[in-house]
Amino acid sequence: xxxxxxxxxxxxxxxxxxxxxxxxxxxxxxxxxxxxxxxxxxxxxxxxxxxxxxxxxxxxxxxxxxxxxxxxxxxxxxxxxxxxxxxxxxxxxxxxxxxxxxxxxxxxxxxxxxxxxxxxxxxxxxxxxxxxxxxxxxxxxxxxxxxxx
Numbered sequence: 001x002x003x004x005x006x007x008x009x010x011x012x013x014x015x016x017x018x019x020x021x022x023x024x025x026x027x028x029x030x031x032x033x034x035x036x037x038x039x040x041x042x043x044x045x046x047x048x049x050x051x052x053x054x055x056x057x058x059x060x061x062x063x064x065x066x067x068x069x070x071x072x073x074x075x076x077x078x079x080x081x082x083x084x085x086x087x088x089x090x091x092x093x094x095x096x097x098x099x100x101x102x103x104x105x106x107x108x109x110x111x112x113x114x115x116x117x118x119x120x121x122x123x124x125x126x127x128x129x130x131x132x133x134x135x136x137x138x139x140x141x142x143x144x145x146x147x148x149x
Contacts (some may be wrong), residue, residue: 060090
């Protein structure tokens with residue numbers, strides 16, 4: 001933590017370690033539906049995560065449950081059919097797998113940008129993405145755009 005943070009509340013403020021708050025794991029039926037709809041665009045590590053936790057959050061970061069991914073609540077596939085959106089940072093940036101990129105990469109796009117061109121790779125794999133989210137949540141960061149990897 002920075003010195004100014006420690007000085008809040010007379011220097012008695014403790015560092016807060018954020019942890020994942022998870023839903024129970026998904027059953028085979030929704031996972032099969034997800035695989036049928038998006039096929040090979042989904043990395044194996046993501047499918048395994050969903051078996052353990054059908055949606056989760058840490059701080060302001062949210063990984064959507066399968067039903068939200070399937071229903072495409074943002075209407076994303078109309079504008080970016082190459083993207084599979086699966087979460088958000090709570091500030092208008094959406095997390096996605098982009099079929100145009102390398103397998104397993106996680107990308108981010110702002111919800112009001114051009115979803116065809118304004119896609120930024122933020123992690124080389126789903127486990128790498130989870131580690132970056134945890135680090136960002138524990139430093140109260142709202143963006144994963146820094147190249148700390």
